[in-house]
Amino acid sequence: xxxxxxxxxxxxxxxxxxxxxxxxxxxxxxxxxxxxxxxxxxxxxxxxxxxxxxxxxxxxxxxxxxxxxxxxxxxxxxxxxxxxxxxxxxxxxxxxxxxxxxxxxxxxxxxxxxxxxxxxxxxxxxxxxxxxxxxxxxxxxxxxxxxxxxxxxxxxxxxxxxxxxxxxxxxxxxxxxxxxxxxxxxxxxxxxxxxxxxxxxxxxxxxxxxxxxxxxxxxxxxxxx
Amino acid sequence: xxxxxxxxxxxxxxxxxxxxxxxxxxxxxxxxxxxxxxxxxxxxxxxxxxxxxxxxxxxxxxxxxxxxxxxxxxxxxxxxxxxxxxxxxxxxxxxxxxxxxxxxxxxxxxxxxxxxxxxxxxxxxxxxxxxxxxxxxxxxxxxxxxxxxxxxxxxxxxxxxxxxxxxxxxxxxxxxxxxxxxxxxxxxxxxxxxxxxxxxxxxxxxxxxxxxxxxxxxxxxxxxxxxxxxxxxxxxxxxxxxxxxxxxxxxxxxxxxxxxxxxxxxxxxxxxxxxxxxxxxxxxxxxxxxxxxxxxxxxxxxxxxxxxxxxxxxxxxxxxxxxxxxxxxxxxxxxxxxxxxxxxxxxxxxxxxxxxxxxxxxxxxxxxxxxxxxxxxxxxxxxxxxxxxxxxxxxxxxxxxxxxxxxxxxxxxxxxxxxxxxxxxxxxxxxxxxxxxxxxxxxxxxxxxxxxxxxxxxxxxxxxx
Numbered sequence: 001x002x003x004x005x006x007x008x009x010x011x012x013x014x015x016x017x018x019x020x021x022x023x024x025x026x027x028x029x030x031x032x033x034x035x036x037x038x039x040x041x042x043x044x045x046x047x048x049x050x051x052x053x054x055x056x057x058x059x060x061x062x063x064x065x066x067x068x069x070x071x072x073x074x075x076x077x078x079x080x081x082x083x084x085x086x087x088x089x090x091x092x093x094x095x096x097x098x099x100x101x102x103x104x105x106x107x108x109x110x111x112x113x114x115x116x117x118x119x120x121x122x123x124x125x126x127x128x129x130x131x132x133x134x135x136x137x138x139x140x141x142x143x144x145x146x147x148x149x150x151x152x153x154x155x156x157x158x159x160x161x162x163x164x165x166x167x168x169x170x171x172x173x174x175x176x177x178x179x180x181x182x183x184x185x186x187x188x189x190x191x192x193x194x195x196x197x198x199x200x201x202x203x204x205x206x207x208x209x210x211x212x213x214x215x216x217x218x219x220x221x222x223x224x225x
Numbered sequence: 226x227x228x229x230x231x232x233x234x235x236x237x238x239x240x241x242x243x244x245x246x247x248x249x250x251x252x253x254x255x256x257x258x259x260x261x262x263x264x265x266x267x268x269x270x271x272x273x274x275x276x277x278x279x280x281x282x283x284x285x286x287x288x289x290x291x292x293x294x295x296x297x298x299x300x301x302x303x304x305x306x307x308x309x310x311x312x313x314x315x316x317x318x319x320x321x322x323x324x325x326x327x328x329x330x331x332x333x334x335x336x337x338x339x340x341x342x343x344x345x346x347x348x349x350x351x352x353x354x355x356x357x358x359x360x361x362x363x364x365x366x367x368x369x370x371x372x373x374x375x376x377x378x379x380x381x382x383x384x385x386x387x388x389x390x391x392x393x394x395x396x397x398x399x400x401x402x403x404x405x406x407x408x409x410x411x412x413x414x415x416x417x418x419x420x421x422x423x424x425x426x427x428x429x430x431x432x433x434x435x436x437x438x439x440x441x442x443x444x445x446x447x448x449x450x451x452x453x454x455x456x457x458x459x460x461x462x463x464x465x466x467x468x469x470x471x472x473x474x475x476x477x478x479x480x481x482x483x484x485x486x487x488x489x490x491x492x493x494x495x496x497x498x499x500x501x502x503x504x505x506x507x508x509x510x511x512x513x514x515x516x517x518x519x520x521x522x523x524x525x526x527x528x529x530x531x532x533x534x535x536x537x538x539x540x541x542x543x544x545x546x547x548x549x550x551x552x553x554x555x556x557x558x559x560x561x562x563x564x565x566x567x568x569x570x571x572x573x574x575x576x577x578x579x580x581x582x583x584x585x586x587x588x589x590x591x592x593x594x595x596x597x598x599x600x601x602x603x604x605x606x607x608x609x610x611x612x613x614x615x616x617x618x619x620x621x622x623x624x625x626x627x628x629x630x631x632x633x634x635x636x637x638x639x640x641x642x643x644x645x646x647x648x649x650x651x652x653x654x655x656x657x658x659x660x661x662x663x664x665x666x667x668x669x670x671x672x673x674x675x676x677x678x679x680x681x682x683x684x685x686x687x688x689x690x
Contacts, residue, residue, distance in 0.1 A: 011491035019498055053483055080483040082527055085543065102490035102523055105497040155558055181559050183589040186524060188597045194562040217513065 001116065002043065005029045006036040006062070007051040007078065012101075016049070016108075023109050033057030033065075040071050047116055049108075051078045052088075060087045063096075074115040076108070106218040110170045117169070131167040131224050132211060134203070136160065145203060155180075156199050163212065163222040172219035196220055230422050234415035242407045249399050256395060260388050261367075265354040268369035271299045272381040276371035279321065279379055289330055292321070296332040296381070303383060316384040318366070320344065324376035333382070335361065344368065344380055357382065364389060424453045432460060440468050474539050478530050485526055493519050528654040535661025542584040542665060546689055549579040549620050550613055552588060557611070560596045568605035571596075575613035579620040580689040583666050591662040594655045595624055595682070603628040607679075619668065619685040630674035639672045659684070 003025040007013045013029055020027045028043065030036035033056045040048075048071070052059035063075055077088060077098035088098055097111050129136040133146045141157055143150045152160065159180050163171065173192040178184055196212060204210040213221050275296055282291045296319035303317055318333025320340055331337035339360040349355050354369040359382075366382035373379060424447055431444040443464060446457040493516060500512050534540045553573055564571050599609050603626055612623040631639065640660040659682075660670045668686040675681045 009487045009491065012487060012494065015491060015494040015498055019494065019501075022501070080486040081479060082482070082531070085541070089543065101486040102493045102519070105494060105501075177559075181555060183555075183559075183593075184586055185589050185593040186527075187593050188524075189563055189600045191559055191563045194566050195559075198562055217516075 002026045002045045004039055004045040004048045008055050019105055033062045040066050045073050047073050048075045050075055053080055076111055076115060107172045110172050110175060113169045129164045131164045131222060136164055150202050159199055167222045168224035170215055170219050170221045230415055230419035233418045234411055237414045238407055238411040241410050245403055257392055264367055264383055268354050268381055268383055272369040272371045275379055276373055280373050292330060293332045316386060318382040320380040322378045421453055428457050440471060471539050474537055478534055482530055489523055528658055532654055532657045532661050535665050540665040544582045544584055546580055546582050547585050549581050550575045556592045563600055569603055570608045573611045579613055581620055581686050582689040587662045591659050594659055598655055599626060618688050620688050621683055621685040624682040625679060627679040630678060630680045
């Protein structure tokens with residue numbers, strides 16, 4: 001996976017570069033918009049990380065310019081600002097994602113994987129999802145495990161669907177809040193955990209192999225094998 | 226009807242009408258006096274001439290005829306006479322009494338008997354024209370008299386009809402003209418003030434729009450440099466300065482946020498990396514707790530900046546139309562499991578969609594703040610009840626619980642930064658943030674304790690029209 005990292009802060013750039021490399025990405029780094037453009041022309045990237053506060057050009061302008069140049073890879077926007085303006089929101093609706101500094105590395109990696117997967121066309125419009133012995137009928141809004149129908153509320157179904165679509169990948173609490181409830185909040189209480197706990201109670205019955213796993217300090221993952 | 230333009234023009238017109246009316250009353254009196262003076266002069270002159278004629282004419286058979294004709298001739302030179310009705314001369318009479326007071330000679334319309342009767346009833350002094358009401362004539366006569374040597378009196382009467390007609394014409398014309406002027410004046414005043422005030426209204430509307438949302442907009446200006454034009458210019462200059470300081474504040478908070486967030490990001494990242502390399506197992510625990518402290522610091526930084534911006538009315542809102550009822554239901558759906566886990570109940574009373582134009586992200590954070598507070602502070606087995614109602618053009622959200630309520634000591638300072646209850650472990654920004662978000666949207670928050678115990682918060686937000 002080739003990744004273009006556009007970040008002007010040397011400290012952040014260095015630790016991002018090494019941790020991204022460790023996560024298996026082939027990283028090219030740029031410290032400003034101009035370098036980023038040159039790199040984007042020369043090589044093909046699967047995903048981009050762009051900081052909004054660049055010294056020479058506004059991050060959004062850079063992304064729009066790259067898009068015009070034919071770069072179609074998804075972008076993860078890094079922003080030091082918390083209130084997100086309409087342009088970022090527009091990009092987010094266009095399939096890109098954003099993350100506010102400071103962030104957890106796990107969050108960054110989870111969102112990157114999410115973006116990459118979202119960008120791959122396969123399996124986006126199936127009507128049934130299969131993970132292990134779990135089956136989700138998206139039309140009838142019904143979940144079964146080993147043939148047994150699970151009594152889920154509609155919200156629990158949406159949550160499980162989100163986990164299934166990201167089976168095998170870590171999803172963080174803020175990703176769940178963002179994608180399942182459609183809000184970017186940082187609750188001071190364990191609201192998401194309780195939802196997962198309840199869902200787990202229904203999905204992972206007695207004697208069955210537990211599917212929903214908690215990764216401490218990071219988030220959750222639905223085991224796919 | 227209640228507009229200032231209407232009131233101004235009404236009062237201006239009233240003052241103008243009264244003034245002109247007063248002027249006319251003086252003018253009228255002056256004209257009436259002058260006309261009377263002229264009639265009196267004519268009467269005095271004529272009665273003297275007639276007296277002379279009556280004295281000198283021999284008292285023979287022709288006396289009546291001679292004096293009568295002279296009197297009739299005089300009657301044709303009446304001042305102010307309307308020439309059109311000269312067929313029968315009833316505006317003048319001549320009357321001579323004998324020394325015994327009987328009617329001796331009569332020239333005029335009618336028999337002269339009522340005239341004589343009226344003359345005898347009133348005391349007429351020679352050389353002093355007097356008003357005389359005669360039965361059978363609607364208009365009084367002005368009568369002058371003279372005494373002749375043989376002891377008889379002659380009287381010359383001039384009807385005031387013509388004088389009154391002149392004055393009536395004058396009044397009628399004045400009144401028509403006056404009415405026209407008053408109406409015209411009212412119209413002119415009304416339209417000019419309304420035009421001027423419509424500029425003021427335009428400025429007010431624009432200013433209130435600016436106050437609510439867009440600080441980069443300006444009030445409309447006119448090319449004229451009158452008071453209203455100056456008002457617009459002054460307002461715009463003021464807005465320039467406000468926008469400028471707002472911009473500076475944003476720059477400061479942005480760069481502060483940036484300058485703090487960048488090192489925080491780097492520190493956090495490096496700590497996480499040292500965790501993942503995992504060579505030093507015994508150091509993992511302190512590193513994790515440092516990361517948690519960093520996250521708390523970040524949270525505090527975020528909320529502080531939000532509250533600081535909001536206190537300065539500088540929160541950047543990304544407004545969109547949204548349904549408060551739906552938003553609350555989703556938030557309740559999110560928090561309900563945590564609440565029931567703690568033995569709390571939460572319920573919403575709402576009568577349907579309530580559209581507001583608001584920043585969804587900020588409202589989410591505001592409600593999450595409230596719910597987090599309830600989760601942290603409410604003892605088990607209590608109820609949080611939400612009520613969404615409409616009052617005047619505002620949606621009002623009432624959040625009540627049956628817990629211990631707010632500490633009375635803290636209550637007056639609830640919305641200030643860094644204020645928190647004795648047992649709270651938060652950073653005391655929660656309610657300040659709630660207040661700030663509501664105010665940024667043009668709403669308000671009121672907090673207090675219920676009489677039956679428990680806390681009560683009322684958040685009002687303007688409805689979308």
